[in-house]
Amino acid sequence: MTARPTLRQQTGAPAARILGFGSHQPDRVVTNDDLSQVMDTNDQWIRDRVGIIERRFGDKDELLVDFAVAAGAAALADAGVEPSEVDTLILPNCTMPTQIPNAAAQVAARIGIPNPGAFDLNAACAGFCYGLGVASDLIRAGSAKKALVIGAEKLTDAVDPTDRANAIIFADGAGAAVVGGSDEPGIGPVVWGSAGELVDLIYMRDGKYIYQEGQSVFRWATTQIAPIALRALEAAGLQPSDVDVLVPHQANLRIVESIAKKLRAKGAREDLVVADDIKYSGNTSSASIPMAIDHMRKAGTAKSGDVVLAVGFGAGLSYAGQAFILP
Template identity: 80%
Template sequence: MLRLGNTVNAARILGFGSTQPEQVVTNDDLSKIMDTSDQWIRERVGIVERRFAAKDESAEDMAVVAGSNALADAGLEPSDVDTVILANCTSMVPIPNYAAPVADRIGIKGAAAFDLNAACAGFCYALGVAADLVRGGSSGRVLVIGAEKLTDVVDPVDRANAIIFADGAGAAVVGPSDEPGIGPVVWGSAGDLVDLIYMRDEKYIFQEGQSVFRWATTQIAPIALRALDAAGLQPSDVDVLVPHQANLRIVEAIAKRLRKAGAREDMVVADDIVHSGNTSSASIPMAIDHMRAAGRIRSGDVTLIVGFGAGLSYAGQVVICP
């Protein structure tokens, strides 16, 4: 008879961390190199500024910093972690993966380490996998990182896309818990719509903006409600909503639909997109880390997260803020 691993009843998030490049790029800065304006960008996507990495600063570099910050927030040493999952969709080479060298640079030796590509839903996918690994006994503690250098794959003069995307990394540490701190992941994909977001000329990311907007504003709120139902909660139980920071208008549309379904008017809604831009798989953990630092999220808050993007992949779950 086979022996199972050291299974546990539940998993939770132990800490968050993030990092952004130093270079701040405003809408006015972009208007100097393309046909756009501060007003045009604010009205369409709600972004005021974003961060661009230096040429010699990689997604791997940012992942190391974000991951190290998450470990420090959790009060853990690298040796306390045995698995690293790195969500990323902007790697310039398929081999080697980012996770293994990131783990080694952080000081997590001999770790199970792998990349996961679910585009902007990547962090939620990786968090779901991490929670199941911990509950199933395959991992003790898992470092989950979302890290992207989108400026490597964006046409710098494409005003439909260059105004949106930015660089950064966010991370969370997942470990065992006596009480559930991460709800079941609700996930899926719309593979018939993959042509809405793709790599143009196998070089630059491109999306059919209006079609993606319509899909996200109609299909993502129901996914969020399904995640609540899977966790045995009602919309009125949600303290904080953190959707993928794709576009402020999409974020506001999701929040509006949840409030119509019963969410409270005082539900805090992440708006990190305004000053960070769209950082794909990094956006959710980075937004949470920024909101915690600003006092907008408190320990114990019921937080509903939902990611969505190319694939068209989506995933959401309820987490309790550490």
């Protein structure tokens, strides 16, 4: 009897870390007063409800792929990594207008990344944390050496402009991170999951427009997400007091503040820096976490070496979070 051959296995870097961040937003700024010209709303109502002051909308001829290319190129420049060094591109999004071709391969070609493994990932607003977890694991397994993770969305293509409950929230943009190998852990384990029994809380109405049961989603997020964030810290061997920067998905300022309050009640420091990019960027789904981090680094409110706790949540209902060190 012939012996079965043994399949060779490969091993990668001992750990993974983030090497750089980048982001991109379209030029067009849309204020609450601008929205009040096309729907029954006003600046104070929007600020009180979701905390948004302004957001960015892409023009008709601007594409999700365009935003992703700009953010990805910026992240590579920040990391000092050449496109030729990247072998994997992961592109979390939920608003790509076509299923085929995917966004990732197009973006890789335009950035100049030669023949990478390239795929889209749809976990809605949890997408970036999912993508970062996958990239870290691929690098540690030896399946990738350097990965580019880009959360990109053009949500204005998927929002009914007359629906004031949703049109005031969503916006466009992209955020990206470069992930590489490391001798010391720079990214903690991803803690992820889903509540599929609540799938009907966020869906595409008529297969065209995003619809969500706002109050139900709010209650779920303000009760369930802080415990998930704490689980991510536990998985990384950290305490709440170790966290310097908290970056929840920028869905609603009231949700962000609720998560921060619950973490402080569990021992997070009073000087914990909490992302509030929602105020000027709106809800950009899978782009919101990396975009917020890039903006905070540029503003100096988050610095190299800081311990970041990120947690994403959204349609599915899907959620994911992890701790990592800022480059």
